[in-house]
Amino acid sequence: MNKPLPGTGSGGRFVRLAETARPALRLVIDGAPATALEGDTLLVALLTNGRRVRTSEFGDGTRAGFCLMGACQDCWVWTEAGQRLRACSTAVTEGMAVRTTPPASLWPVTPEVVARERGEVFK
């Protein structure tokens, strides 16, 4: 009944029911190539190519959006350049590259904390 439609990865969470005759777009999710359809939100792109949007900071697992209307703030991701994007209210553009975990280069753990976590004293 829900046969795979263009742009739906086999591991996707959302199911496309109509409007599949739209031009395909290419994007990159966590470094891996993915496809979406023109007019998709980034959230739909993430959830047709996979099953999660981000991971909760507090240990209770993956998240896949919640309200889809920009209210819950549970779908924020990053571009490779570190820009914050709210997936449900961002349209996919060709060549977009997004990360579902904070890019380490943008909020790097300070060397001092790294040392402490290793049980070392800095310097």
Next chain:
Amino acid sequence: MSAPRIVVVGAGPAGVRAAQALVEAGVRPIVVDEGRRDGGQIYRRQPEGFTRTHALLYGSEAAKAQALHRDFDALRPHIDHRTETLAWNVTAGQLHTVHAPSGATATLDVDALIVCAGATDRLMPVPGWQHAGCYSLGAAQIALKAQACAIGSRVVFMGSGPLLYLVAAQYVKAGARVNAVLDTSSAMPTPAALRGLLQRPRLLWRGLALKASLRLAGVKLMNAVTPLQIDATPDGGVSAVVVRDAHGNERRFDCDAVALGWHLRAESQLADLARCEFAFEPLSRQWLPRIDACGRSSTAGVYLAGDGARLLGADGAEAAGRLAALAALHDLAHERGRTLFAAEQSALQRTLATMNGFREGLAQAFPWPHEHAAALPHDTVVCRCEAITAGELRRSVRELGSQEVNRSKAFSRVGMGRCQGRYCGHAAAEIVAAAASIPVEKIGRLRSQAPVKPLLMSAQEHE
């Protein structure tokens, strides 16, 4: 005043009709909206390039949706429409906005502010609701309406209110698989509820027809359920919904997505920041900003219309938006506005009274199951953003002495996450009230703090 500076926040039904009234009166308002397109939620427009008809998207409301969209398109040359713009704060006589994509901020001096901020779904936590695959009812509808997607391949709908059946029926019609529709309210509305519902007989009829269509499609419908658990794993997400049925038996429904919702809660943050007074409404058990019969708040120059003030639905929002705009013009001594206001005030208020009667019937027929909050197991996550449990909330009362919801927030962190209490606030108040043995109307309400939604720290100052 010949050229009053009027700002409308929100381009849903209320905001559109407010803008339209202003333009008719010869005023050029600024209309601020977070989205790229007008329409709000119920009449959310699909992206350009989608081909489904209004009839397919909006069903029985197609004509209204089409009229709203068409009318707004006609307004465009006459308004200053600021899309993808968030009103993040308000101070006396000034609205503070940010254009999200660029980070450009602006401070708008306003003679009148008409806030049409709409509503979100109202959620009662269910153990496991924080996991991937759990959505609000509104989300399930937006996925379908705006993106032609179902939230999963086997969906369970749970909650109460007319939206529950509407979205489920829309899913079935669109070819999605719906495993169950689980309603926490009882099957038989009380006589008082029926009286309210009969104020809008066409709507009542449509509701019954939706239920019938679901049954005909073989979807399992249940009433008087008590949600027990959403089975899920941290990595895989949702796998089933477990409820107790009306006979006390545990029932389990496999699914890979759950849509939850118990009608709506008003988006009242701007009204709160504008220092509008609020009052507790016993019928819906939520705090709402005080407004008079025309939508005037307790703060001079601030008008509230649509679901962000009173949950009357789209039709009520359209009438309320128009009335509030005319009232604003009247109060600003705008001549044309005063003429329109005098001519239309009574009729618009009569419309709103009818809508309100229906709303009261809805609230009685599909009650907010507040008693579930007190019964939630201690380890139930209440604040999804911060992973705060019911037990931690109860501790704020029993061990740390809180007797008020903001104090409980300070002690437990409930409401301190990115959603700023939108999805946990009502349940948190019920839990704190139950733990403190104080009526919920005396436990306070979570006070809004700016920004209205998260503000990217790249936001630029303006001159």
Next chain:
Amino acid sequence: MSDTQHRSDVLIVGGGLMGTTTALFLRRHHGLSVTLLERELIGRQASGTNFGNVRRQGRDLAQIPLANRARAVWGRVNELLGEDLEFAPLGHLRVCYTEAQAAKLEQHVRDVQPLGLDLQMFSADALRKRWGIFSDAVVAGSLSPVDGHANPRLAGPAFGRAAQRAGAHIHEHSEVAHIERVGSEFVAHTVDGRQYRAAQLLVTTGAWSARFAQAFGEAVPLDARGPQMGVTEPLPYAIGPSIGVSTPIEEEGLYFRQIARGNIVFGGGLKGPALADAVRAYVKPDNTLRQLRELRRFVPAFANVQLIRVWSGIEGYTGDWVPVMGPSARVPGLHYAFGFNGEGFAISPGVGEVMAELIATGRTSTPIADFAIGRFAAAVQDQPITT
């Protein structure tokens, strides 16, 4: 928190950190009976809305002994209270933008060393090696390695509960209308007609203290100002110390700290309006935007972070930036501890120990003479009296 006792050895008016820490130490160290009257809720005002810095560097030198004493209490505060105040002694770092300011930091390092505070200077390069988050605008820094930050939302109420468990009588929702001296006793009258008596009285009512001091003939120039605070979304844990900009330019003076859960709390720059009478304080939107600009200026990574909440509070500022602490200059048995100019959180446990000592024994080993309320008496004719 209700009780029927109306006479005690000591009456404390004002339930912020200064009042609750004093109440606790009066019980624990001196065994005196204590009643504390708080207008609303314990720790709700400046004590609960401040930044949460536990710092000694950058203070007036006269405060260092008091700050050292406080730091000793912070080091064992969780055991003392039986609750976690999230004290993170991972350092307090001050950075600066100019060589002139770096020279001031260096001078301060020399000044505090004999007072028992050992600071370390860092060049821009050394800052980059250890933290790596600062922009090129930052030229130097000074670190106090064992200072840090704690959670002000939790601290006041935790001290209050500990004081109560130790036998103090803590009354919330007990606004004091006026206090009079009757014979050798002080009598406080609440707005709802209750009376509380004690041989000794301590006024710790923060920004609202001038009224009580004035009633005893001791005018104090006291202004209420609102700190402009904000907090971000949770971020991966990366930064240990509390960090601030040291600068003579008020709007540049931002500071921030990352809590264990990942959120970054920040404050600083210009203050906002605080209306003491109405008990309201506001964050001005233009202050917030300016703060974001200054934060990006010194830590560029902030550009990709979201602000999720702002708040303010009501802090008391004395005319001369020196706190009011110690015995009354006019009335025996009367004591004060207020007007900490937005930097009281760090020293509050020390203030509590010292005031308890003073009240119980008549003297204290920590020098506080510079903070005496009597210093305003000579100038009182020239100052407008504020309440």
